[in-house]
Amino acid sequence: MRCQQLSTPRRRHHRKMPPSTQVDALSTPTRAPDGSETAANAAEGAPARRQPPPESNESMWTRRAVIFSFWAVVVFLGLPVWWKTTAIYRADLPLQAMTDWADGKICKPVFPLRIAVEASALQSPDAQHLIRTTQHALDDLNEFSAHHLRLMLADSPWTANLSQQVVSDGLRISGKDEDIALTIRLVPVETGTTPRSHLQQYAPTLDVYYAANQIPPASSTSSPLATFIAHELHKMFAEEQAQLAYLLSTTSSAHSAKIKSLSPETAAELERQSTRALKYAPTYHLTFSLFSPTFVPSAWEIESALQQYLAPLLESFSSISNFTVDSQVQLYAGFSPSIRQPEYDETLNAWTLRKEDLSGFINAAEWPLSPSIGIGPTVNFVLYVPDQSQSPLLVKENGGNSWLIPQWGGVLILNPAQAANTANTPTTLTREALAPAMHTFANQLLSLLGLPQTPNSLPLRLSTLKRVRAASLLFSASSTLGALARLTRALPSIPIPDKVAISVDFTTDHLQQACNNLREGRFQGALEHARIAEAEAEKAFFERSMVGQVYFPDEHKAAVYLPLMGPVAVPLLMAALKEFKGLSARRRG
Amino acid sequence: MRSHCLDNSFQPSPRGCNAAMLSFLSLLFFNLLITFTAAGQDYYERLLLRPLPQSALLASFNFRSNESSASFDQQNFRYFPRSLGQILQHARTKELHLRFSLGRWDAESWGQRPWDGAREGGTGVELWAWLEAQSEEEAFSRWLTLTNALSGLFCASLNFIDATKTIRPVMSFQPEGDHHNSSNLHLLHGTLPHEVVCTENLTPFLKLLPCKGKAGVSSLLDGHKLFDASWQTMSIDVRPVCGKDGADCVLEMEQSVDMVLDIDRSRRPRDNPIPRPLPIEEIACDTSKHYNAEDTCYPLHKSAEPGWNLTEIFGRPLKGACPLTDGDGEGANTVCINTPPERIIQANTTGQYLETWIASDTVRCYKLPTGSDFDLNLPEQEMTTGLILATPPLFAARSINGHGQERGSIQAIIRNPSATDAVEFVYLESLPWFMKPYLHTLRARVDTTSTNPIQETYYRPAVDRARGTHLELRMLIPASSTLTLTYDFEKAILRYTEYPPDANRGFDVAPAVLKLLSSQSSLGDNKGVYLRTTSLLLPLPTPDFSMPYNVIILTSTVMALGFGNIFNLLVRRFVGAEEVMALGAGGLRGVVAARVAAMRTRLLGR
Incomplete structure (x- = not known):
């Protein structure tokens, strides 16, 4: 019923339409909806069909041109524009070079150490000969080719004789050169056992005492004095060699072949040391905290204690890293309740903590103990004063009272009754009472910074640290570059801004310079370049705009494109297909 | 009777006004006493309890710790928390004021605000600070550093204080501390009215205290009770304080928590918090009612002060004194209660305590024992005397008027209750950028005179998405009159991504801040007298959030339709309807029709 009612006005409407006289073809489709008539026509039989006029060649070609031009616009204009506007900008990165750096193919670090020999009492040819024989003995001892010692005759400032001015064969160096790792002073003596040596504690100087008759004659190729010096030097740099060898072996596979000389025990010890040490940073924040489960002691003379016990140490580190120091007092702060409560030990006459509980001691x-504000890691030193009822508090297994937490800091339990010999916990810890704690903290800081144990000369240990740090920074910056290259290859959908490319260039530039400096034995320069390279590499890797659009799911893209692309693509495709069909049919026919 | 008392703006104790025998004791401002305590000592704390009408109880906690500026600069922290100290140093902040508030101070029944309003903030979070910087840009970048760092420290969304929520007030705030070179100092002020203050903000707050809530009055602070209060505000104020000659500077950090607890509500046990009617036997019934029977009862109004004790009200015991406070003198009296002298108060403790009566016996202070619990017990008591609560210098209320999604207007009604004194004050509005006031519609009327009360206007218009409106008005309101301030505003339409997840809830508008200029603070220092209105909820037109997809679909459909038609017109060959079949191109219908015809011939042919 309703359909009819609806259809009648429509039909009437069609009839009312003015007959289109211009183009007959256009009026035909409007009549087409009257399906019944056509169906009836078709059913009545084929003979009644009227043949359409044959299609003119011209209109056929026009149609083809239209289809072709649509396709041309889509392919040559639409697709490129779409590609261009949705493409992710990726700056060119020297991926191969970055991978090569990471694999250690570009830079093989070497550590030529220059050692000056001051032999003021010797004639120049004798001294040259001594150096040559010693160098020979030294080279025989050395098993690690990347690290070698070069002896050189130094100008003695107080004895400038004629022969030294004449000879300029590159084997002489000025006594004030910063890059000299060690100075050997040959001192002739009359008494005592000879040869003997003495390493100065606060200067990079080794005094060697010898008797006059121990100078090798010009004809001999070896002498006891030369062998002695060579052995001394080898012993002094043994730990540094081991550290560097270990570093080379762990950071890149290319070097692993070289460290046959490392015994498993040494390797384990070095691994322990290196996992303990903090990552290198130009600035460290040191936080000294006093914790007490009660309200005493509520004050400590930390200012003067830091000034007296720590400031000199930090000053000597200034060429490697800077430090900021802060301190705090926290009362009513007991240790973590998750660990076992201390037990009273009759034999030690003290309360004891189990060793396995020490790792949970910090009540996070x-x-x-939040990290300090600013760039650089925070090293925490915790001074814990136990409650009077649980004092003295010690570690059960060894009776110690301090321990080190790798890459985090150190803890010391200060039992004030021992220190002050009074019944009650004092309200203020004096500088003297803090002295043992400060010494422990200083030692803990040294091992946290990765300072080697030997030799017994602070400047030498510091310069060793400098070389180790330079090498480790070099490796870490290189491996960061490698990681960035891998990331770039693995995730094609992340954008890479120009900043990253610039940083990468900067990094490789400084890495190259650091490597050159190492080769030439300028370790301070190498450290500085490696530091910049490391900072730039990190900057490139952690570029913020790279993580923004990593994930943009395909379903989302389909949902956005399909409503437009679908209806547009179907007529285009169908028209093209039909035209091809017609074309092939005509060719066949 | 009762309402009569309210109209007279003084509040007797809730035993009501049936009292020819009721004598009023003048209430000395107890706050005055606090200023007497020397600033030299390192740590100071005090709790002041004051019963308010309608069985409410005001508890004001105040903690103050000092650090000498020399050791602060060297980062050797003792009582000053290291975490906050490093933030202040990193952001070069010289003076800091941070507020977390919840609820509304009912000035009509509770009277003057604690600390004269100087230690309270608007609903949500409010932060203002004086930063040292060479230029405005530098100051703003340091401000961002500060808000981000504080956000992490206090677990609050302070990092959302960006340029649109930051203003630079001109008249409303003055530095409280002693600053040497004030020319480099920049004041910035930001509010987050939407922030819900809760337990996660209290925990870091307590950690900043030297006794950490383990001893001293801070051991009473419990998140369950604090955030259940009718009104509460937590504040942190850091300022440098110097001696008379400008030397001996210390950095003073003051933390305070003020809250108004409903005694009945607080006394409910935590495991049974739903208020249930008492059994009828326990209710005192009004027997004069004619319907009074065994099972019907009209409860009599309780005229007695309710009984309570500290442990019940705060949900935990007071664990003795924090031993860092002074052992004797003014600073040792850490718990004080402000009641009429006739009120019976029993102190329960196993340790040694000391009771002191001060301020015409209206304030009793207790020196707490160290190491043992302390409790105050106030039994239920019929009172014959009450304390007069001080009348606030101004009453202020603000609301949004109007209807529709396009415009609205703000109306602020400020009343001066004083019969003698005119009050001069600064009115500060910090409006979000999407609420655009029309300044030409700004009207201020006083009901008693026809003179314009506005004396000075400071206005900084909003910039879309860059900064909010900052409006400061200095106004004078004559004695016993009411000032009505109105202005119209337009609501902006936000971008799709600018709406929060709960867009239909509306947007919070920060409370207006009123600073009184004429009256001196009763505390006698430069903290000032402040008043804040409540925050407002502004409904904005919210779109249908499926809109972008609808737009994509609709436009795509239209474009596809147009394209399809034009393309078909261009490439199709048009023939007469009768000729369609001959071409064999009838489309689907042609195919169907051919099939039907074939079937027919087969059937008929047979």
Whole structure:
């Protein structure tokens, strides 16, 4: 019923339409909806069909041109524009070079150490000969080719004789050169056992005492003095060699072949040391905290204690890293409740903590040990004063009272009754009472910074640290570059801004310079370049705009494109297909 | 009777006004006493309890710790928390004021605000600070550093204080501390009215205290009770304080928590918090009612002060004194209660305590024992005397008027209750950028005179998405009159991504801040007298959030339709309807029709 009612006005409407006289073809489709008539026509039989006029060649070609031009616009204009506007900008990165750096193919670090020999009492030819024989003995001892010692005769400032001015064969160096790792002073003596040596504790100087008759004659190729010096030097740099060899072996596979000389025990010890040490940073924040489960002691003379016990140490480190120091007092801060409560030990006459509980001692939930603001890691030193009822508090297994937490800091339990010999915990810890704690903290800081144990000369240990740090920075920057290259290859959908490319160039530039400096024995320069390279590499890797659009799911893209692309693509495709069909049919026919 | 008392703006104790026998004791401002305590000592704390009408109880906690500026600069922290100290140093902040508030101070029944309003903030979070910087840009970048760092420290969304929520007030705030070179100092002020203050903000707050809530009055602070209060505000104020000659500077950090607890509500046990009617036997019934029977009862109004004790009200015991406070003198009296002298108060403790009566016996202070619990017990008591609560210098209320999604207007009604004194004050509005006031519609009327009360206007218009409106008005309101301030505003339409997830809830508008200029603070220092209105909820037109997809679909459909038609017109060959079949190109219908015809011939042919 309703359909009819609806259809009648429509039909009437069609009839009312003015007959289109211009183009007959256009009026035909409007009549087409009257399906019944056509169906009836078709059913009545084929003979009644009227043949359409044959299609003119011209209109056929026009149609083809239209289809072709649509396709041309889509392919040559639409697709490129779409590609261009949705493409992710990726700056060119020297991926191969970056991978090569990471694999250690570009830079093989070497550590030529220059050692000056001051032999003021010797004639120049004798001294040259001594150096040559010693160098020979030294080279025989050395098993690690990347690290070698070069002896050189130094100008003695107080004895400038004629022969030294004449000879300029590159084997002489000025006594004030910063890059000299060690100075050997040959001192002739009359008494005592000879040869003997003495390493100065606060200067990079080794005094060697010898008797006059121990100078090798010009004809001999070896002498006891030369062998002695060579052995001394080898012993002094043994730990540094081991550290560097270990570093080379762990950071890149290319070097692993070279460290046959490392015994498993040494390797384990070095691994322990290196996992303990903090990552290198130009600035470290040191935080000294006093924790007490009660309200005493509520004050400590930390200012003067830091000034007296720590400031000189930090000053000597200034060429490697800077330090900021802060301190805090926290009361009513007991250790973590998750560990076993201390037990009273009759034999030690003290309360004891189990060794396995020490790792849970830090009460991370309640102690305000948040990292300091600013760039660089925070090293925490915790001084814990136990409650009077649980004092003295010690570690059960060894009776110690301090321990080190790798890459985090150190803890010391200060039992004030021992220190002050009074019944009650004092309200203020004096500088003297803090002295043992400060010494422990200083030692802990040294091992946290990765300072080697030997030799017994602070400047030498520091310069060793400088070389080790330079090498480790070099490796870490290289491996960061490698990681960035891998990331770039693995994730094609992340954008890479120009900044990253610039940083990468900068990094490789400084890495190259650091490598050159190492080869030439300028370790301070190498450290500085490696430091810049490391910072730039990190900057490139952690570029913020790279992580923004990593994930943009395909379903989302389909949902956005399909409503437009679908209806547009179907007529285009069908028209093209039909035309091809017609074309092939005509060719066949 | 009762309402009569309210109209007179003084509040007797809730035993009501049936009292020819009721004598009023003048209430000395107890706050005055606090200023007497020397600033030299390192740590100071105090709790002041004051019963308010309608069985409410005001508890004001105040903690103050000092650090000498020399050791602060060297980063050797003792009582000053290291975490906050490093933030202040990193952001070069010289003076800091941070507020977390919840609820509304009912000035009509509770009277003057604690600390004269100087230690309270608007609903949500409010932060203002004086930063040292060479230029405005530098100051703003340091401000961002500060808000981000504080956001992490206090677990609050302070990092959302960006340029649109930051203003630079001109008249409303003055530095409280002693600053040497004030020319480099920049004041910035930001508010987050939408922030819900809760337990996660209290925990870091307590960690900043030297006794950490383990001893001293801070051991009473419990998140369950604090955030259940009718009104509460937590504040942190850091300022440098110097001696008379400008030397001996210390950095003073003051933390305070003020809250108004409903005694009945607080006394409910935590495991049974739903208020249930008492059994009828326990209710005192009004027997004069004619319907009074065994099972019907009209409860009599309780005229007695309710009984309570500290442990019940705060949900935990007071664990003795924090031993870092002074052992004797003014600073040792850490718990004080402000009641009429006739009120019976029993102190329960196993340790040694000391009771002191001060301020015409209206304030009793207790020196707490160290190491043992302390409790105050106030039994239920019929009172014959009450304390007069001080009348606030101004009453202020603000609301949004109007209807529709396009425009609205703000109306602020400010009343001066004083019969003698005119009050001069600064009115500060910090409006979000999407609420655009029309300044030409700004009207201020006083009901008693026809003179314009506005004396000075400071206005900084909003910039879309860059900064909010900052409006400061200095106004004078004559004695016992009411000022009505109105202005119209337009609501902006936000971008799709600018709406929060709960867009239909509306947007919070920060409370207006009123600073009184004429009256001196009763505390006698430069903290000032402040008043804040409540925050407002502004409904904005919200779109249908499926809009972008609808737009994509609709435009795509239209484009596809147009394209399809034009393309078909261009490439199709048009023939007469009768000729369609001859071409064999009838489309689907042609195919169907051919099939039907074939079937027919087969059937008929047979």
